[in-house]
Amino acid sequence: MxxxxxxxxxxxxxxxxxxxxxxxxxxxxxxxxxxxxxxxxxxxxxxxxxxxxxxxxxxxxxxxxxxxxxxxxxxxxxxxxxxxxxxxxxxxxxxxxxxxxxxxxxxxxxxxxxxxxxxxxxxxxxxxxxxxxxxxxxxxxxxxxxxxxxxxxxxxxxxxxxxxxxxxELTFLHPLPVEHLWGVGPVTARKLHNHGIDRVGQIAALEEDALVAILGKAAAHHLHALANNRDPRPVHVGRRRRSIGSQHATGLSRLPSAPDELDVTIVGLVDRVTRRVRAARRVGRTVVLRMRFGDYTRATRSHTLAMATNETQTILSAIRALVTSTMPLIRREGLTMVGITVSNLENDDAFQLALPFGRRPPRAVDAIVDQVREKFGASALTRASQLGRDDGMSVPLLPEPLPD
Ligand SMILES: [Mg+2]
CATH class of the missing domain: 3.30.70.270 (Reverse transcriptase/Diguanylate cyclase domain)
Structure with missing residues (x-):
């Protein structure tokens, strides 16, 4: 990148x-x-x-x-x-x-x-x-x-x-007390203070060997790098992350419960979530629909797919089926929050960055859309039903399948 x-x-x-x-x-x-x-x-x-x-x-x-x-x-x-x-x-x-x-x-x-x-x-x-x-x-x-x-x-x-x-970075870091460096506890701080070293900038100005004499090799190397703002570690997505979701809430007013209007919100949420799942190079097997109703009660519906996926169309179909089955309840109580989550995530080993030639499977459409938006912004592609809407969400999109 x-x-x-x-x-x-x-x-x-x-x-x-x-x-x-x-x-x-x-x-x-x-x-x-x-x-x-x-x-x-x-x-x-x-x-x-x-x-x-x-x-x-x-x-x-x-x-x-x-x-x-x-x-x-x-x-x-x-x-x-x-x-x-x-x-x-x-x-x-x-x-x-x-x-x-x-x-x-x-x-x-x-x-x-x-x-x-x-x-x-x-x-x-x-x-x-x-x-x-x-x-x-x-x-x-x-x-x-x-x-x-x-x-x-x-x-x-x-x-x-x-x-x-x-x-x-260095202007911010150097005047700070050494205690602010990651890994400096009371013992290390005392050793540094004993040598008249109180500020991060003083550590940065030392030769690393001089610091080794005070703290030993490993700690000296670590702190010298940090004091000079050398920290190339990327953010690692841990095992903790098992789901990706998004929700849309209105304060006290209600979301439209007419099927067409609600579908626009659902499409936007599915689009947003599947884009994030793809960006994280993940696929998921379970789709979850969460709802809060006008009387503050909540309900959750989920469906587990035969195969893990990150395709917009597949996940949207599953969510739409869940919405349809809940429609009587939605009509009766009115929705104040709707959220969707893709869970049971696993790594997408087959993730392709290159566009395949010839016949395009559905996921290639998603990849094209993601790439166009990465390059030109979220509003570069918009579904006709979304035009002119301003519901406080990023502009959602469901691509029509491209012709072969
Ligand atoms: Mg805390």
Whole structure:
């Protein structure tokens, strides 16, 4: 791929995750020092951190530092539910998500400018979605490398958004305390301070050999590279990613439940999702239709295909069959949210970038469409029924089969 024209790696990290979930779920805890733990502090709200509470620390010691703190027992089901919701938002943002832990991931948005705007726009939208859908604060760092994106989110916490511009990496990094480098814990920091090294720029200015004498070979090599902003690691899509989905929600108003009108929304969602599945070089076997009705109840319908696929037409047909079978319910209650997901994902070993000549199988149509849009933008190809629509989604498309 071409060199990115903007910093393209996001590090997204929920703020004081467990404590924030507790504050979300119990209004009496908001704006108060909250400690989640039993014996040991597992998470502390920023109000508790202000008194010097950190993780891990004994709860008794934490209470000495922060006598007003409220101690809450952990609710792991709530954390895992919140994590799932947040990762769904990550995965709707880009196919390239590398989960680091329950509340933290790298997202690579390279090449998404045409579809989704600048990486700054994408990061701002991600923050908004997590706040509105899950009710939690999240900090996002944006930079050219993973390390710098993580450093940026660390500097921006809590509830921050910090973009390190291309070319501004060393200006950002060098004045920071050495503790901000990935891998510098209290022990390494003390060794560095003992040699008068307090800032990242001082590490960068040293010969690597001089650093080896202080920290040993492996740590010196690692930190010297980071201090000079050498971090070529790409974002790795982990095993965590088992599905790709997208949804369309209206606030209190309803989606049209007339079959033709609803179909336009469905086509747009299927188009968006299958494009992401193909971009991630994946195929999936199960299609899932999720709905929320006017009375706030929800329903899920799924269908497992005979073979894994990423073809727009095949997945659309399966989703349309699910919609048809649910139509009586949709008519009665009215839809306020519809989402589709392709799951049971596996790698697409047969993924072809080159266009086949001669007879074109259906997937070649998808590949052509994806390539045209990659080159000329999402609106370069539009189905007639989508023209003139503005429903807040990227312009969807279902190609008519090309003539042989
Ligand atoms: Mg976190």
């Amino acid at each position: 071409s060199e990115p024209a903007q910093p393209h790696i996001l590090h997204a990290d929920l703020d004081a995750f467990y404590a924030s979930v507790e504050q979300r779920d119990d209004p009496q805890l908001r704006d108060r020092p909250v400690i989640v733990g039993a014996g040991v502090v597992l998470s502390a709200s920023y109000q508790a951190r202000a008194c010097g509470v950190y993780t891990p620390m004994g709860v008794n010691k934490a209470l000495q530092l922060c006598p007003d703190a409220v101690i809450v027992k952990p609710h792991f089901t709530a954390y895992s539910d919140a994590s799932k919701q947040v990762f769904e938002i990550f995965e709707h943002t880009t196919p390239l998500v590398e989960g680091l832990s329950i509340d933290e991931a790298f997202l690579d948005v390279h090449g998404m400018e045409l579809l989704s705007g600048s990486s700054t726009d994408i990061a701002a939208k991600l923050k908004r979605e997590v706040r509105e859908t899950v009710g939690l604060p999240i900090t996002v760092g944006v930079a050219r490398t993973k390390h710098l994106a993580k450093v940026a989110s660390g500097v921006a916490k809590p509830d921050g958004l910090l973009v390190v511009p291309l070319g501004g």
